[in-house]
Amino acid sequence: MSNTSGDQGNRHPRGSAGPHGADGAGGTAGLAGKRVLITGGTRGLGREIVRLLAGEGVRVATCARGEGDLRALRAALGGPEPDRLLTRALDLTEPERLEDFVAAAAKRFSGLDGVVACAGGSRGRGLEESGADDWAAAWELNVHHAVRLVRAAVPHLRAAGGGSVVLVSSISGWKPGPYAQYGTAKAAQIHLAASLARELGPDGIRVNAVSPGSMLIPGRRWDRMRREEPEAYAAFAAAELPAGEPVAPQEVARVVAFLLSDWSSGISGAHLPVDRAQNAPSPDGY
Numbered sequence: 001m002s003n004t005s006g007d008q009g010n011r012h013p014r015g016s017a018g019p020h021g022a023d024g025a026g027g028t029a030g031l032a033g034k035r036v037l038i039t040g041g042t043r044g045l046g047r048e049i050v051r052l053l054a055g056e057g058v059r060v061a062t063c064a065r066g067e068g069d070l071r072a073l074r075a076a077l078g079g080p081e082p083d084r085l086l087t088r089a090l091d092l093t094e095p096e097r098l099e100d101f102v103a104a105a106a107k108r109f110s111g112l113d114g115v116v117a118c119a120g121g122s123r124g125r126g127l128e129e130s131g132a133d134d135w136a137a138a139w140e141l142n143v144h145h146a147v148r149l150v151r152a153a154v155p156h157l158r159a160a161g162g163g164s165v166v167l168v169s170s171i172s173g174w175k176p177g178p179y180a181q182y183g184t185a186k187a188a189q190i191h192l193a194a195s196l197a198r199e200l201g202p203d204g205i206r207v208n209a210v211s212p213g214s215m216l217i218p219g220r221r222w223d224r225m226r227r228e229e230p231e232a233y234a235a236f237a238a239a240e241l242p243a244g245e246p247v248a249p250q251e252v253a254r255v256v257a258f259l260l261s262d263w264s265s266g267i268s269g270a271h272l273p274v275d276r277a278q279n280a281p282s283p284d285g286y
């Protein structure tokens with residue numbers, strides 16, 4: 001994580017848990033002053049992560065395609081100083097645009113302490129309705145963007161003496177179900193996090209995957225189903241949600257923030273479901 005001493009060899013930088021236990025220094029959650037880039041920060045989970053981190057004194061960079069949503073985000077955050085929030089409209093599937101943005105964020109903040117690959121989503125539908133382009137698009141948006149993000153960020157994280165990478169996967173990445181192009185891409189993200197954790201561990205870079213359950217996001221799938229098809233939603237909730245309610249994006253954002261913080265310095269290569277036990281096998285089968 002952030003190392004203001006410039007000691008490149010320090011594996012337990014300021015505010016992190018050293019070999020003799022957690023010291024908790026560096027703010028409520030060891031987050032204040034960190035420099036973090038999050039993809040897809042204008043809606044849903046990404047927006048909650050940006051809001052939470054900005055409120056904790058983190059310098060945040062985020063990107064999405066929609067300039068209007070980026071403007072709305074800046075306004076909602078009270079139009080922070082340029083050295084606290086950097087936004088850029090770009091399409092993550094254009095490699096150079098993402099790489100340029102990582103470089104711009106590191107320049108603006110004089111370094112980076114963490115990145116979150118949050119943008120993602122499904123493309124196409126069932127097996128026979130989806131073509132190679134849907135499979136490629138799902139891979140590009142969920143997996144390849146995360147690979148490019150981490151590759152571009154590594155030199156900056158290394159220069160900071162280490163850092164934290166969080167890949168936002170999904171319950172669909174390990175609980176089989178349609179659509180397969182989404183689930184297999186999300187499964188690949190989980191494997192990617194564990195593999196990169198081993199590869200980048202010697203540089204003090206931690207990599208973890210977080211798998212949200214079905215999040216209740218206003219206007220999105222589960223929220224619409226709850227309002228428009230109450231009987232179907234009740235059946236879904238009875239079969240899938242032991243807690244009766246899906247996980248909230250704010251709850252997932254807190255786990256992401258924890259993984260970015262120094263308080264999680266002992267966690268790397270992990271896969272954390274955040275789903276209120278939605279993953280648990282149900283009486284009707286797995």
Ligand SMILES: NC(=O)c1ccc[n+]([C@@H]2O[C@H](COP(=O)([O-])OP(=O)(O)OC[C@H]3O[C@@H](n4cnc5c(N)ncnc54)[C@H](OP(=O)(O)O)[C@@H]3O)[C@@H](O)[C@H]2O)c1
Nearest residue numbers: 040042043044045064065066091092119120121170214215
């Ligand atoms: N929603 C759920 O219930 C759920 C459950 C489990 C896991 N997840 C995972 O959680 C993550 C966030 O999901 P969400 O539902 O909160 O997302 P969302 O509401 O669909 O928001 C996605 C964000 O990513 C941006 N984005 C999408 N495609 C992009 C592209 N090509 N280039 C740049 N930005 C792009 C969007 O902005 P623009 O459209 O303006 O580009 C937006 O800011 C995803 O990885 C998803 O797979 C979601």
